[in-house]
Amino acid sequence: MPFDKFRGSAASPLLLERRIAPRRNTYIQASIAMGFTNLPCIVRNVSDTGAKLEVSRVAGIPDRFDLIVPGHRPQPCRVVWRSLKEIGVEYQAARHEPADNLNAR
Template sequence: MVETRIAPRVRVMKAAKIDYGGDNYPCIIRDISTTGAALEFPILMRIPDRFTLIIPEDRLSLLCHVVWRKEYRVGVAFD
């Protein structure tokens, strides 16, 4: 398989949450780079196309949009 990502991703297992319309939903960051991340959710749910990813441990809030979806996981690009 040929890697087509702009920036290399680092595997992590970091707690985060998404904020959409004032509601927060927990997730786990499975891998991350300077351009995006793969997120995993504990339950199957409808993830909006755009939201803010909040990473409390790093004190980050990142606007992002979904680029792929698979059941409990989504891939996002940072805006």
């Protein structure tokens, strides 16, 4: 069941929260690497396992991409959910930096 289906509804908190790790709110300018093009995005929250990204459009964003945060190594990501202007991603491989490192910015 898509996460977005429950936004703004009176659904049980148990249905809403299926995350493995707690998330921390952020406002980090980043970009999504799509071949030779980068799409600007804002990292709205992070955890040790993934993040929520705000984008101008979700159309054309592949299911897998590298998240580029200035001052950090590119992070391979896999999209786990999409809404009109947000995507939830899960970090792939072991290259991710702990969320606390991103929050220190």
